[in-house]
């Protein structure tokens with residue numbers, strides 16, 4: 001008898017590297033899919049023929065798609081979820097090597113322009129079963145309730161067609177599903193249920209944030225994270241090695257790959273890895289299925305409903321690429337808003353050197369957080385707010401290669417100077433924001449003339465800051481500089497141009513003229529076409545988005561199931 | 566700023582062939598792991614205590630013959646031995662637990678060696694008393710147990726200071742992750758029960774008293790308090806573990822119930838049957854031992870399980886911790902014995 005949790009270690013010397021190559025040969029086939037929690041094991045998987053009209057075809061298995069697939073399958077629907085990326089086995093496929101792990105990123109060609117062209121890849125998009133959550137930083141925050149109605153209550157952005165109290169219930173659900181490890185009492189926002197795991201021990205980098213916040217007279221707290229601090233099923237507690245953003249090889253991290261997708265498989269969903277969806281077919285105003293490329297050829301899966309969940313670049317790209325005679329401007333695009341209002345979030349940082357050893361790379365990268373500036377709308381003195389929106393900021397833990405890159409690019413060091421700076425790596429700590437940028441129609445995803453390896457036009461991503469964004473950047477950097485210095489940081493310098501997260505290119509709303517989908521993530525134009533991922537955000541708020549993406553996905557599933565009854 | 570790389574690098578190793586014969590001073594300590602030294606010191610101190618405690622004289626012999634009824638004598642001797650079983654359990658739990666945890670803390674502060682040595686001598690004194698069927702106390706044992714009691718209190722002070730000085734002060738976060746605030750008190754409990762054992766040996770077997778109060782009653786109330794204290798410690802750490810396994814609720818529910826039974830027992834008339842309370846104590850004792858198995862399962866659920874024992878014994882649930890419940894429960898049994906005025910045969 002095998003007791004769960006015994007000897008499923010990646011560092012178990014008895015285990016061998018799997019013989020198959022998940023990046024070139026699909027693993028989910030022949031009626032089985034990898035059991036990601038156990039070395040070498042499989043779980044049975046229900047499969048559908050292409051000609052069979054399944055209830056739901058879902059494009060993308062990340063925070064939005066994977067979560068939705070799980071709940072729809074558990075609700076008794078037949079589901080096929082496609083992902084262009086490989087089906088990794090974290091215990092076996094993930095190396096402790098930054099270069100090697102770039103296999104998790106979406107590095108297909110994309111064209112960037114605008115006044116502040118975005119950097120794409122490692123920092124914002126993944127290509128794997130489980131989506132970007134396979135290499136996300138696990139920060140699991142709720143929106144501030146007012147952000148669901150920023151236009152009405154705060155005078156900027158656009159309202160969500162959702163009520164925060166309803167969202168609070170779905171946040172409860174996703175926090176329970178992922179066993180979020182968070183503080184006993186969260187200091188900001190209205191009452192919420194206690195987290196299902198206690199917060200992790202904070203590292204020295206997080207203590208720097210704590211000292212800085214205490215010196216500046218604002219609150220801080222250990223960050224709620226989607227990695228368990230006590231066992232959960234086959235997932236062992238976090239071992240604090242800090243490889244989270246390059247794929248957690250212990251499964252402590254509750255990515256969609258190890259949380260919702262195993263449940264989805266158990267409930268009868270089919271997952272197709274290495275399956276790139278190129279076009280959605282429509283007839284008589286309804287979606288009829290998806291064209292996808294797998295194992296060397298294009299196929300067509302029939303479906304009663306189609307969900308697009310490819311994240312805020314690939315989702316509009318697929319909708320635009322699916323233009324046909326019926327919908328010449330792309331699917332769901334009668335408002336002309338598909339691809340518009342692309343929002344990233346600010347990711348500026350300040351870095352400094354400390355006398356004591358910090359070793360910031362130990363443990364998950366963001367173990368402490370302050371959401372003060374998300375909840376304080378005025379500020380005062382030198383930190384009076386002269387802009388809309390807010391930001392949270394967190395401690396940081398860059399791994400060596402990323403740190404060398406940052407020093408070379410953002411700090412402009414090279415040669416002797418770079419080597420000398422890297423000697424101080426163990427003594428560096430930094431603070432980084434996740435800030436709210438405004439939705440702007442000029443920031444958008446369109447199609448370029450260039451084609452990718454599947455012969456599909458690639459995305460052109462145009463991005464520029466507005467004055468409000470710039471004012472926010474200034475405030476944030478100024479505050480972080482003071483906080484870091486107050487904590488004892490010396491030689492403090494700014495990293496001023498980093499961004500993260502992608503949202504908003506198929507926004508939800510209450511009016512078909514000003515939004516792409518309704519509150520249930522269903523497109524206004526095509527009744528059996530849904531968008532369920534970061535694209536539906538009308539505004540982004542000053543917190544990391546995936547908990548909200550997942551809460552929206554849970555709600556969408558409930559709404560779809562309720563309509564069937 | 567001192568950087569790791571600033572430290573003088575080691576002199577390059579000479580190649581064996583070119584080594585000239587030179588008489589070098591023999592350096593023994595380099596070959597022995599410091600933990601081995603510590604273990605040897607602890608064991609040595611324990612042995613010394615054992616021998617120093619010698620063989621205690623039965624009461625009344627000096628005065629020429631027994632002057633107390635043998636029944637009362639039986640009861641106090643048995644209760645004293647049982648109290649020493651209790652302090653043995655607790656001292657052993659502290660020895661292994663503080664050894665593990667302070668090793669984990671890399672003996673960052675020299676004072677962290679103290680509980681290991683003190684719990685070793687306490688263990689020796691307790692074992693010595695546990696095997697001593699005679700009445701009459703031993704001065705060495707008495708002194709050692711008192712030292713344990715004091716050391717635990719000082720340790721508590723150290724731990725409390727460590728918690729409070731961290732960012733965030735006396736927050737849950739620091740209570741979870743800095744020095745466990747309640748842990749040193751287990752040594753105090755060992756010491757207190759050990760001291761009481763000596764006092765009971767010296768007490769009038771027909772009407773044993775402690776500090777002017779009925780020995781059985783006061784001990785029952787005291788051990789009830791100890792059970793509650795130990796429950797608080799377990800509760801804090803199991804809360805940190807988010808009670809992820811339902812079994813984690815047992816040590817926060819069963820011991821308080823047993824403590825209530827003890828208090829009730831203290832109110833019963835002398836000689837009345839204490840069967841329920843006794844069952845409560847046996848249940849808590851069994852829970853303490855069974856807890857080790859649960860913690861072993863917890864170790865298995867860590868990354869790498871038992872195959873990675875060198876890390877997981879340190880970072881997983883502490884194997885030596887649960888038996889401290891058994892220790893306190895044995896103290897409770899001794900109290901019941903004294904109240905009931907009859908020996909419990911086991």
Ligand SMILES: Cc1cc2nc3c(=O)[nH]c(=O)nc-3n(C[C@H](O)[C@H](O)[C@H](O)COP(=O)(O)OP(=O)(O)OC[C@H]3O[C@@H](n4cnc5c(N)ncnc54)[C@H](O)[C@@H]3O)c2cc1C
Nearest residue numbers: 060062063064084131132137138139277310533534544546
């Ligand atoms: C380094 C990093 C750190 C992050 N840290 C955090 C954090 O701490 N907290 C937080 O809340 N968020 C974080 N995020 C953001 C978070 O990961 C994303 O917001 C979230 O995963 C987006 O969910 P999604 O469902 O919209 O898309 P994804 O999770 O990206 O899923 C999209 C999936 O769709 C697939 N796909 C796309 N197009 C197609 C197609 N045409 N055919 C087939 N498959 C397709 C992709 O391969 C991908 O797997 C981080 C992101 C990164 C990159």
Ligand code: SF4
Nearest residue numbers: 238239241242244248
């Ligand atoms: S630090 Fe924890 S969550 Fe991050 S990779 Fe390691 S085990 Fe996974």
